[in-house]
Amino acid sequence: MSMPSATPVLAVRHAEKRFGAVHALKGVNLEAHRGEVLALLGDNGAGKSTLVKCISGVHALDQGEIRLDGEAVVIHTPAAARRAGIETVYQDLALFDNLTPAQNFYCGRELAFPKWLPQGLRLLNGRAMDREAAAVLDRLKVRLPKFDAPVALMSGGQRQAIAVARATVFARKVVILDEPTAALGVRESRKVLDLIAQLRAEGNAVILITHNMEHVIELADRAVVLRQGRKVGELKPARANQQELVSMIVGAEA
Amino acid sequence: MVREGTGVSATAAGRATLVSWALRLLGIGPLLILILLAAVVSLLTPDFLKPGNLGNIVAQTAVIAIVAIGQHLVILTKGIDLSVGANLALATVIGGLVFRQIDSAPLVMLAMVLAGAAVGTVNGIAYVYGRLPHPFIITLATLSICRGLALEFAVGHTTMRGMPEAIAAIGGSSTFGLPNSLFVVLGVAAVAVAMAKAMVWGRWIYAVGGQPEAALKMGIPVKGVLISTYVISGLCAGIGAVVLAGRTEASSPLYGNLLELDTIAAVIIGGASFLGGRGHIGHALVGAVMIGVIRNALNLLGVDVFFQMIAIGLIIVLAVEADVLRNRLEARARVMQAAGAQ
Numbered sequence: 134m135s136m137p138s139a140t141p142v143l144a145v146r147h148a149e150k151r152f153g154a155v156h157a158l159k160g161v162n163l164e165a166h167r168g169e170v171l172a173l174l175g176d177n178g179a180g181k182s183t184l185v186k187c188i189s190g191v192h193a194l195d196q197g198e199i200r201l202d203g204e205a206v207v208i209h210t211p212a213a214a215r216r217a218g219i220e221t222v223y224q225d226l227a228l229f230d231n232l233t234p235a236q237n238f239y240c241g242r243e244l245a246f247p248k249w250l251p252q253g254l255r256l257l258n259g260r261a262m263d264r265e266a267a268a269v270l271d272r273l274k275v276r277l278p279k280f281d282a283p284v285a286l287m288s289g290g291q292r293q294a295i296a297v298a299r300a301t302v303f304a305r306k307v308v309i310l311d312e313p314t315a316a317l318g319v320r321e322s323r324k325v326l327d328l329i330a331q332l333r334a335e336g337n338a339v340i341l342i343t344h345n346m347e348h349v350i351e352l353a354d355r356a357v358v359l360r361q362g363r364k365v366g367e368l369k370p371a372r373a374n375q376q377e378l379v380s381m382i383v384g385a386e387a
Numbered sequence: 388m389v390r391e392g393t394g395v396s397a398t399a400a401g402r403a404t405l406v407s408w409a410l411r412l413l414g415i416g417p418l419l420i421l422i423l424l425a426a427v428v429s430l431l432t433p434d435f436l437k438p439g440n441l442g443n444i445v446a447q448t449a450v451i452a453i454v455a456i457g458q459h460l461v462i463l464t465k466g467i468d469l470s471v472g473a474n475l476a477l478a479t480v481i482g483g484l485v486f487r488q489i490d491s492a493p494l495v496m497l498a499m500v501l502a503g504a505a506v507g508t509v510n511g512i513a514y515v516y517g518r519l520p521h522p523f524i525i526t527l528a529t530l531s532i533c534r535g536l537a538l539e540f541a542v543g544h545t546t547m548r549g550m551p552e553a554i555a556a557i558g559g560s561s562t563f564g565l566p567n568s569l570f571v572v573l574g575v576a577a578v579a580v581a582m583a584k585a586m587v588w589g590r591w592i593y594a595v596g597g598q599p600e601a602a603l604k605m606g607i608p609v610k611g612v613l614i615s616t617y618v619i620s621g622l623c624a625g626i627g628a629v630v631l632a633g634r635t636e637a638s639s640p641l642y643g644n645l646l647e648l649d650t651i652a653a654v655i656i657g658g659a660s661f662l663g664g665r666g667h668i669g670h671a672l673v674g675a676v677m678i679g680v681i682r683n684a685l686n687l688l689g690v691d692v693f694f695q696m697i698a699i700g701l702i703i704v705l706a707v708e709a710d711v712l713r714n715r716l717e718a719r720a721r722v723m724q725a726a727g728a729q
Contacts, residue, residue: 210606211604227604229593230664231596232597236590240607243590254586254588257587
């Protein structure tokens with residue numbers, strides 16, 4: 134575990150979000166530091182998905198602000214979040230079934246030339262993208278049956294690994310993972326947990342949403358618990374306080 | 388992947404190979420069927436392979452092929468363009484009206500191509516910014532509007548004779564013994580392949596067709612990509628108008644009747660997925676040629692024209708089922724992958 138740096142790479146202040154009559158976020162504060170895994174916990178409907186969607190540009194905050202490296206930023210689209218250095222591994226993975234792993238890696242930010250043309254009119258540098266993607270998958274020890282096959286033909290774990298690996302290529306500050314192991318078996322989950330540890334080792338702030346307490350205790354340096362749109366607790370997860378953590382999530386006395 | 392010599396995994400590997408072979412076969416299936424079809428027809432009627440007849444097939448297929456290339460790009464994005472036939476008719480009429488003013492091949496051609504692209508632009512913008520759930524309705528509307536406008540504008544509300552010589556040559560003459568319209572088809576196909584496969588824009592079309600929501604999350608300009616496919620589909624209808632008006636040396640508000648069905652059928656028969664995101668230009672071309680060969684063969688064999696319609700309908704059913712089968716096989720392959728990874 135590296136030491137958290139002084140200025141949080143990501144800071145959310147007094148986040149407010151309403152959907153009609155539903156008050157999803159009620160003044161939530163959140164900080165994430167480089168080189169740590171922050172578990173974001175809470176029961177269904179606690180507001181964790183809403184919070185990360187606001188950080189990754191899918192929703193806009195009604196009130197409050199998001200700071201990156203101490204500077205207030207406005208993030209209105211997922212593309213803006215990515216440009217700012219925030220990568221998200223969505224629960225639905227946001228993979229293109231009809232494209233290969235390398236094409237998936239670079240979709241929306243293709244390596245292409247010449248630079249003076251607008252991105253859409255440039256010519257794809259397919260070889261460079263294949264090479265880079267293969268190198269990343271190799272570095273992360275992700276093994277795929279076929280590198281040039283569409284991801285439609287790959288298993289849930291392989292697809293998850295591709296989505297996480299894609300985030301690692303471009304992550305510069307924050308990586309958000311929304312229930313990355315929910316649909317996976319034991320062995321494939323292990324692989325994804327290793328990837329998350331790798332993301333942390335590379336100096337990212339990792340925000341992990343999960344319902345799996347074992348994974349939280351194993352991997353998370355810090356846990357923040359949301360309940361009914363409020364932050365109700367924050368602690369360093371360990372075997373000893375697992376019960377306390379669960380009580381916070383469900384709102385019962387320990 | 389696990390590759391152990393145990394009996395269980397050996398059978399599993401065998402099954403996986405079988406599935407991957409079946410998928411590969413489905414990929415080249417349409418081309419095989421076309422070759423088989425041509426072989427059977429040439430056995431049944433020796434007239435089929437005569438140069439004159441092959442030239443006929445090309446001439447009759449060229450318009451379908453050109454317009455099907457545009458239709459294919461639209462279908463790649465899970466869309467559909469029902470207006471292409473009426474759009475083509477309107478384009479020939481506008482070209483015919485320009486010809487009445489001035490006998491200039493470049494100007495008449497430009498008028499037809501621009502008219503086609505303009506209708507495509509209306510389709511795309513109305514679909515995307517009108518927030519329509521599906522392009523079916525808007526292109527059905529422009530089908531009706533274009534046909535009406537074509538009938539209204541055409542002098543005497545019917546066919547107008549005459550086209551500049553150069554356009555007549557594009558549609559009707561040959562070079563090196565090959566019909567000029569073939570070169571137009573190949574040219575359009577080459578440009579379309581280059582754009583779809585080598586340009587970032589083409590990659591975006593596949594992305595939008597594969598997973599529209601993921602495309603938004605990845606920052607792809609989805610609206611622009613969608614609009615562009617309708618513009619190009621309209622443009623292809625305009626180019627088809629040049630070829631058809633050239634071949635017939637006329638323009639008519641009645642041209643392109645049911646061309647939308649022929650082009651959609653060509654794309655689907657050729658092997659592109661109706662669900663979007665899959666297929667290449669070759670599929671559209673193979674499908675167009677197959678329709679041309681079937682019509683031609685049934686003509687040569689003296690089969691009633693109604694049976695031609697029935698035959699093409701049946702082949703569409705087969706093609707769509709093949710698409711469904713492919714998706715199921717891919718799901719199977721995925722399950723096997725998961726089993727192999729555990």
